[in-house]
Amino acid sequence: MNKERFQGLELLATAVVVSNPDGVVLYANLSAETLLEVSRRSLDGQALAALFVEATAFREFLRKSQLDPFGVKRQVFELIRPSGTAEHVHVTLSCPDGAHGATIMELREIEQQLKVDREARMMDQSLANKELIRNLAHEIKNPLGGIRGAAQLLEVELPSPELKEYTQVVIKESDRLQTLVDRLLAPHRKPHIVSMMNIHEVCERVRSVILAEHPKGLKFIRDYDTSIPEFLGDLEQLIQAILNIVRNAAQALAPKIADGTAQITLCTRVVRRVTLNRKQHRLALDLQVIDNGPGIPEEIMERIFFPLVSGREGGSGLGLTLAQTFVQQHEGIIECSSTPGKTLFKVTLPLQFDHATS
Incomplete structure (x- = not known):
């Protein structure tokens, strides 16, 4: 078999295994080798069903997939690994040529998928937080200078030291808020020097x-x-x-x-x-x-x-x-x-x- 036609699959982060119509492995990409903890040489000629604990259920899953060449079937199975670690994966089968052609199997770790989803939520939340912080900081910063300046002018006009204590509170709290705002804006002000x-x-x-x-x-x-x-x-x-x-x-x-x-x-x-x-x-x-x-x-x-x-x-x-x-x-x-x-x-x-x- 000419495996060069599958070389593009080496670039995928997703584990991909290609089998013949009888469910015998013809090719596995590097990601599959890593996920299955088995060398590609060992996978060659092995039955797809032998990779899973539920071998009988997988063979039935494969049979149904081959009967529907225009569909894509998905199911969760448990892998068999040499290390003995249990791993449930999402298995996706596609058989573009039906029962007489190759079967393409994709494997995705459930935990990995959850991690990707979690990262996406964190990134979206972070971008929203960043925009909120920038807008809020600018809204606080603009009047803050005016408040501090007014307190300083008022302090000059006040006759007694007791009253000036109140303006000092305003000035010190304004400075504290200014420091907080500067820290909020710091990542957006400094250039990214690589x-x-x-x-x-x-x-x-x-x-x-x-x-x-x-x-x-x-x-x-x-x-x-x-x-x-x-x-x-x-x-x-x-x-x-x-x-x-x-x-x-x-x-x-x-x-x-x-x-x-x-x-x-x-x-x-x-x-x-x-x-x-x-x-x-x-x-x-x-x-x-x-x-x-x-x-x-x-x-x-x-x-x-x-x-x-x-x-x-x-x-x-x-x-x-x-x-x-x-x-x-x-x-x-x-x-x-x-x-x-x-x-x-x-x-x-x-x-x-x-x-x-x-």
Whole structure:
């Protein structure tokens, strides 16, 4: 069989397996090899039904698909993997030539589909938040200068120091709001300066800042993959993004820092064939920030990246919002999972080495 006609399927992030009319594998793309945890050489000549726990049900599913050459059949089956891990997948069959031609089978991990949907919702929500923040910040900023200026002029005219205390309250609160607005607008003001950078320089800069703030009681564990190459990114933006995440972790660890048991782990790895925001990338950086703190309250877990949402008394609720904005400007994503004793923030960034690479 001439397999060259299937080479275009190598570019797909979706696992695709092609079989003959008897349901025997003729070809599998690289994504299928990864999903099934079996080499393509081992798949050649194997029955499609042997890939699934429900082999009899799959054979019936295949038979019905071949009877309807103009239709596309979908069903959920459980894979058989050498590692023994269970995985339910969406199976889509199409038989354009009916029972006498090849069958094209697509496999999609249910969890992967949920992840894609979740990323899409996060991106839509982030864009809406960004537009809301910009408009709101500008609406606050314009009258704020006038309020502060009027308070200063009024202060000059007031005869007694006691009355001037009230104008000082107005001026100080105006300055506090101005600082808040400036932080909201910061990601949209600074240009995105891209150059070759090292992720471990980012981690070490962040680590040194946090240790300066907490010189005692906090232990950092560095689990670095030093083979990760330099890649294109905005060094200052990524330092700020990771600093915001790690600083949040340190603040949540305050009781453990006091008794000397606080711990933050910085872990870097390379992951392959990653889909971010509906776009596939050959290589990506996986940076994890793990702390042994009390965990994020369940009632705010789904909203931690929203502006002005904070689980800490006196927190501004902007740190994670800004971190997410900076990471998204690098076409990446931040994910979080949390239980008492372990909170994990995972930053995934596509590794780009030149402006033409995706």
